[in-house]
Amino acid sequence: MTNIGANLPADEIQAPADGEIALEAEELHKAKRVGWIWIFVGVAIVWLFGFGSEAGVETTFNLSLESDLSITLPSRISCLAIGAIIVLLGIVQSIRPLPKRTIFTVLIVLMAVFAFLIWATRDSSFSMVGMLQSTLIRATPLALGALAGVLCERSGVVNIAIEGMMLFAAFLGSFAAAATGSLWIGFVVGVAGGAILAYGHAGLSVTYKVDQIISGTVINFFALGITSYLAAQILTKYPDLNRAGTFARIKIPVLGDIPFIGEILFDNNIYVYTAYFLLPFVTFMLFKSRWGLRVRSVGELPKAADTVGINVYRTRYISVILGGGAAGLAGSFLSLGSVGSFQQNMTAGRGFIALAAMILGRWNPMGALGAALLFGFAESLQSKLAIIGTPIPSEFLLMAPYIVTLFFVAGFGGRARPPAADGVPYEQG
Amino acid sequence: MIDEDSPGMNPGLAEAASGEFPGEIENGNSRTPRWRKFLRSLKVPALAIFSALFLGGILIILTDTDVLWAWARFFNDPMRALSRSWEAVWDAYSALFVGAFGSLSAWSETLLRATPLTLAGLAVAFAFKASLFNIGANGQMILGAIFSAYIGFTFDITGWILVPLALAGGVLGGFLWGGIAGVLKATTGAHEVITTIMLNFIAAFLLAYFLTTDTFLPSGSANPISKNMLEQARLHRFISGERVDIGIFIAIAAVALVWWVLEKSTLGFQVKAVGLSPDAAKYSGMKVALIIALTLAAAGGLAGLAGATVVLGATGVLTGGVIGNLGFDAIAVALLGRSNPWGVLAAAILFGGLNAGAVNMQAETQIPVDIVIVIQALIILFVAAPDLVRAIYRIKKVDTEEAQSFTSSWGSS
Incomplete structure (x- = not known):
């Protein structure tokens, strides 16, 4: 296996080097083009939000629900300044590309959103802390669901069944919590529920080599059917079994008292804290540990992994089941972390949004976060702006993240590359 | 089943038994008549349906408290436990069957539900032929529904022009929506599963948006329910007092058309060639990118037509939930129909019947309609995993069989 290159004609060995140079030139060209996009965004902000705000009008952002902490900004000048900074960054980028383009892109998106907020809520006050809190609450199940996807797909198993696993876990978690009266049992059973369906997915796609997308479709159907059926058959007859309740918020002693940041980050329920721990931990394990190297090698080149003695089937089973556990967390968050009961089809497509988040995050847990x-922000922004009323229909705000994902998948602004063996069944010798 | 114990004797038989689209793969060596091949091709779907109903029956028993009480006293009265179980399942399934196929109005409801399922099922199946997984039938149906509803309540002209116009609008809406995914796939390689899922969400929000505009809402209304379709825009109901409309004939015509395109036209040959091997198709001079884009657009057109039959047919208005989950049910229909147009029709009638019958079942036995979703899931599970069916019924696997692959996953492209 190691000296395959030795048998190749010399010119074929040369080929990649030429290709790389061409690639570099293309990269440079692309990077400069990104600069032009930034300039365009900056000009748009100056034009729409800067000159769109009347002179002398101010925007107030409330930074705390508990105290009167707030900041007041002059709307027009702030938007003009933000637009100018972005234009400046764009000019620099188009002349001499900046290092760490991703960070700058994120920064620019944040600034653009901030400018939009200043413009949209000009001449009034806006609860920044409330919006960011709800962003975090909405993002947590999506991030955990995306983590499920990352774990599966890094090992080479496509998972479009996140939705079904979440729904199943939401039901089982809620049911177990209500039946036993213990939320913690519900928590554990929810995770187990996700893992059980994931075991089924692994069985179908790894052992039986069923097309993984079809296996995922089957699981989504099954989860929707069985939970709806059991909810109608059992929960409506015995409503007490659908009164699970929710985990209380826990305020972390010192950190929770920090104004603004503490209220948003450190006054949450157990699911959010679990996500704080799990996302960086799995990222670390995937990219820095021996286990992670094995998972990724199985997902990229299973044949090579098999050759060096890694058990491809077992690695895939374990990753998929761990992913199912993460989807279980995401699902039971919905019933035990926010609603307090099970409702038919309560995931309502969140598993698919998590899938989009996974892709947008380039198969990396922190990227997915x-x-x-972003998705959570769009949702909570939409619900807040629906109250204030803006000229932009709220449906288009909700649509925005999906359009971004669409562009992203199509290769604009950075190519999304899945693991090489993602979705390919492996025949273990 | 006995025949298959002698593998290799008859290669044509193996293909038919594996359920590979009947009549499609001609085998020169085969002496088996077509109708026998056809019957054999029904074996896996039939066993899948039977197994799914069997497991559904167990689910009914496990969730019926009366039956469970009878089982709790199993040692006092074992016959009672068995007979109560049998009764519960028999009552449920006979009510299901009567509600699906037991009377003229049952057939009406079944065919009414089968209409969009057939058309959307064709949308998924047609894409399968090019190894594309069109998970976006839902979004394409929504676009079709929006376009045809707009035409259907706006232009006050004679029905002879309006109905075809509205249907064509539906096709166009779906065609454009499927075309986006097709063009993205053809030009950038963006995987159609991801793009169509995103397009489903975007379509749903687009529909929600239109249902806030004055163009779609009756004047003075803020409810997200559109204007009524004009009377002459509605599809004709050909049995008085029953809801079934001429949509079912449109669906059957579409089945025949898709069958003709796939079996008799150059385009269909190219679609299937691209599905089997894009590289081979490319080197034999086909414009692979164009065919991929066109396939997804055409699939979208079929789904758009499905959406049109919904709003111009039974519902008559456009609402946020008018399409529901039909586009996802269509995936199940396409899988059960094994991507064969006539198979899709049969599967759609079966699923239409399950859905129609479930209403009757719930009314008579209080068993929730949702059990048919479980049964549908199990049916596609067994159809998609023939190894599982073979393992359960101890059917031998024949060497020449190949694993059925509907799609290419995103890692492999």
Whole structure:
């Protein structure tokens, strides 16, 4: 296996080097083009939000629900300044590309959103802390669901069944919590529920080599059917079994008292804290540990992994089941972390949004978290702006993250590359 | 089943038994008549349906408290436990069957539900032929529904022009929506599963948006329910007092058309060639990118037509939930129909019947309609995993069989 290159004609060995140079030139060209996009965004902000705000009008952001902490900004000048900074960054980028383009892109998106907020809520006050809190609450199940996807797909198993696993876990978690009266049992059973369906997915796609997308479709159907059926058959007859309740919020002693940041980050329920721990931990394990190297090698080149003695089937089973556990967390968050009961089809497509977040986050848990925050932000922004009333229909705000994902998948602004063996069944010798 | 114990004797038989689209793969060596091949091709779907109903029956028993009480006293009265179980399942399934196929109005409801399922099922199946997984039938149906509803309540002209116009609008809406995914796939390689899922969400929000505009809402209304379709825009109901409309004939015509395109036209040959091997198709001079884009657009057109039959047919208005989950049910229909147009029709009638019958079942036995979703899931599970069916019924696997692959996953492209 190691000296395959030795048998190749010399010119074929040369080929990649030429290709790389061409690639570099293309990269440079692309990077400069990104600069032009930034300039365009900056000009748009100056034009729409800067000159769109009347002179002398101010925007007030409330930074705390508990105290009167707030900041007041002059609307027009702030938007003009933000637009100018973005234009400046764009000019620099188009002349001499900046290092760490991703960070700058995120920064620019944040600034653009901030400018939009200043413009949309000008001449009134806006609860920044409330919106960011709800962003985090909405993003957590998406990030955990995306984590499920990352774990599966890094090992080479496509998972479009996140939705079904979440729904199943939401039902089982809620049912177990209500039946036993213990939320913690519900928590554990929810995770187990996700893992059970994941075991089924692994069985079908790894052992039986069923097309993984079809296996995922079957699981989504099954989860929707069985939970709806059991909810109608059992929960409506015995309503007490659908009164699970929710985990209380826990305020972390010192950190929770920090104004603004503490209220948003450190006054949440157990699911949010679990996500704080799990996302960086799994990222670390995937990219820095021996286990992670094995998972990724199985997902990229299972044949090579098999050759060096890694058990491809077992690695895939374990990753998929762990992913199912994460989807279980995401699902039971919905019933035990926010609603307190089970409702038919309560995931309502969140598993598919999590899938989008996974792709947008480039199959990386922390990237997925960023994407999940974007989706969560769009949702909570929409619900807040629906109250204030803006000229932009709220449906288009909700649509925005999906359009971004669409563009992203199509290769604009950075190519999303899945693991090489994602979705390919492996025949273990 | 006995025949298959002698593998290799008859290659044509193996293909038919594996359920590979009947009549499609001609085998020169085969002496088996077509109708026998056809019957054999029904074996896996038939066993899948039977197994799914069997497991559904167990679910009914496990969730019926009366039956469970009878089982709790099993040692006092074992016959009672068995007979109560049998009764519960028999009552449920006979009510299901009567509600699906037991009377003229049952057939009416079944065919009414089968209409959009057939058309959307064709949308999924047609894409399968090019190894594309069109999970976006729902969004394409929504676009079709929006376009045809707009035409259907706006232009006050004679029905002879309006109905075809509205249907064509539906096709166009779906065609455009499927075309986006197709063009993205053809030009950038963006996987159609992801793009169509995103397009489903975007379509749903687009529909929600239109249902806030004055163009779609009756004047003075803020409810997200559109204007009524004009009377002459509605599809004709050909049995008085029953809801079934001429949509079912449109669906059957579409089945025949898709069958003709796939079996008799150059385009269909190219679609299937691209599905089997894009590289081979490319080197034999086909414009693979164009065919991929066109396939998804055409699939979208079929789904758009499905959406049109819904709003111009039974519902008559456009609402946020008018399409529901039909586009996802269509995936199940396409899988059960094994991507064969006539198979899709049969599967759609079966699923239409399950859905129609479930209403009757719930009314008579209080068993929730949702059990048919479980049964549908199990049916596609067994159809998609023939190894599982073979393992359960101890059917031998024949060497020449190949694993059925509907799609290419995103890692492999």
